[in-house]
Amino acid sequence: xxxxxxxxxxRCSLGxxxxxxxxxxxxxxxxxxxxxxxxxxxxRVAWSHYGGTWGLPGGAADSHExxxxxxxxxxxxxxxxxxxAVVVHGIYTDDHGGWAYHTVFARAAAPFAAYPASEExxxxxxxxxxxxxxxxxxxxxxxxxxxxxxxLLPLTVIVDAANVVxxxxxxxxxxxxxxxxxxxxxxxxxxxxxxxxxxVTSQAAGRLRGYLDELxxxxxxxxxxxxxxxxxxxxxxxxxxxxxxxxxIVLLADVEDFSYQEIGEIVGCSVGTVRSRLHRARGxxxxxxxxxxxxxx
Ligand SMILES: [Zn+2]
Numbered sequence: 001x002x003x004x005x006x007x008x009x010x011r012c013s014l015g016x017x018x019x020x021x022x023x024x025x026x027x028x029x030x031x032x033x034x035x036x037x038x039x040x041x042x043x044r045v046a047w048s049h050y051g052g053t054w055g056l057p058g059g060a061a062d063s064h065e066x067x068x069x070x071x072x073x074x075x076x077x078x079x080x081x082x083x084x085a086v087v088v089h090g091i092y093t094d095d096h097g098g099w100a101y102h103t104v105f106a107r108a109a110a111p112f113a114a115y116p117a118s119e120e121x122x123x124x125x126x127x128x129x130x131x132x133x134x135x136x137x138x139x140x141x142x143x144x145x146x147x148x149x150x151x152l153l154p155l156t157v158i159v160d161a162a163n164v165v166x167x168x169x170x171x172x173x174x175x176x177x178x179x180x181x182x183x184x185x186x187x188x189x190x191x192x193x194x195x196x197x198x199x200v201t202s203q204a205a206g207r208l209r210g211y212l213d214e215l216x217x218x219x220x221x222x223x224x225x226x227x228x229x230x231x232x233x234x235x236x237x238x239x240x241x242x243x244x245x246x247x248x249i250v251l252l253a254d255v256e257d258f259s260y261q262e263i264g265e266i267v268g269c270s271v272g273t274v275r276s277r278l279h280r281a282r283g284x285x286x287x288x289x290x291x292x293x294x295x296x297x
Contacts, residue, residue, distance in 0.1 A: 006060035006070075013097030019049075019060055023100045025067040026058025026141075027075040029086050030129065030152055031108040035245075037152050038111055039132060042079050043123040052122075055138030056103065057081065067091055067102035079124045080117040085109075092151060094144060101140065105151055130243055149244040158266065159187055208247060211255045215285070241288055246281035253278050 008021045018024065029040040041054045057078045061070035068088050075081035086106035094101045111126040127135065129152055133145060141148075164183055165171040171179040242250070252263045253274075260271045260278075267274070 004062060006062040006065070008060075010099050012099035016096065016099075018096070018099045018101075020099070022061045022063050022065075023067070023102065024059060025061050025071040025074065025102040025104060026056030027071040027081065027086075027106055028056055028103050028148060028152075029075070029081065029106045029108055031111045031126070034153055037129040038126040039129050039152070040075075040079070040081070040111075040114055041125055041127050041132070041135070042116075042121050043125075044138070045120055045122040048120050050138050052136065053138040054127075054132075054135045055141045057121075057124075061102075067093075068104050071102065071104035071106075076117075078116075078118045078121045079114045081114055082112065085112040090151065092144070092148060103144070103148060130245075146244070146247075150247070153244050153248065159183070207255045208251055211250070242281065242284060245277065246284060249274065249277045250281050250285070254282075 006020050006022045009017050009019060010021050011017055027040070030037050032038050040057070042057045043054050044051050046052050057075040058071055059074040059078070061067060065073070068091070072081070072083045072086075076083060086108045088104055088106050090105045092103040092105070094103070114124045114126075116122060116124055129149060132149070133142075137145065161180070161183060162172075165176070165179045168179060170182075248267070249263065252258045252266060253260075258266065260274045263274045264271045269277075
């Protein structure tokens with residue numbers, strides 16, 4: 001077996017230099033209910049690359065390893081993570097062409113004991129996912145944290161069965177029972193194989209961006225907001241500043257136009273909670289617009 005043959009620098013097709021000849025992988029271990037999820041973070045020692053920042057335990061993959069194997073090995077070596085303490089739920093791949101970083105989502109039944117197990121590790125800690133953005137994060141983690149955070153929320157897929165069956169040539173009018181059975185087996189297969197998080201979040205992010213553009217255009221035509229600010233910058237600021245929960249509630253209420261009742265059923269909370277979450281999220285959006293976009297005096 002080729003052992004540790006992944007150590008080394010490589011240049012990706014975007015022109016960056018990366019550590020890991022066969023790519024790299026990190027473990028995003030998490031535990032707890034959606035509202036109070038905690039994640040396991042590692043602080044790198046001061047003398048290392050990006051020393052002092054918090055990141056995921058991980059590192060270079062070897063030629064014979066899958067991303068999951070590499071992430072679990074690195075997490076064990078660096079932070080003493082027992083491989084059987086987690087169940088792998090998915091992978092988020094940041095592919096640069098010629099090099100990729102794989103974030104392995106791994107759920108733990110409860111936060112387990114972890115400790116600095118290598119000399120490159122200064123500290124290991126469970127951190128509330130909602131507070132992670134306040135830490136001095138490793139730039140690689142910071143750049144993708146919004147998407148990774150969204151991946152920690154359980155994904156709710158709503159199938160409008162009557163519409164799906166009604167729009168199929170072999171559906172409603174031909175064979176109702178058969179069409180319903182085929183739909184159920186299709187959805188079951190999808191649930192078993194998993195859903196491509198990136199496709200889902202990028203669609204949702206696209207719709208949110210459209211909504212933000214609309215808000216901006218309105219604010220600009222009212223003269224509240226400068227017209228020379230790059231909307232791309234605003235998107236980055238907003239995505240970074242809203243929690244995943246806030247993005248979800250704005251998306252459901254203001255972009256998808258679900259009623260409070262429906263949102264409560266989708267998210268699994270009361271109408272009162274929907275109202276207060278939405279109120280806070282909209283307030284946050286307004287603050288951001290005011291803080292970053294106001295016409296300079
Ligand atoms: Zn790159």
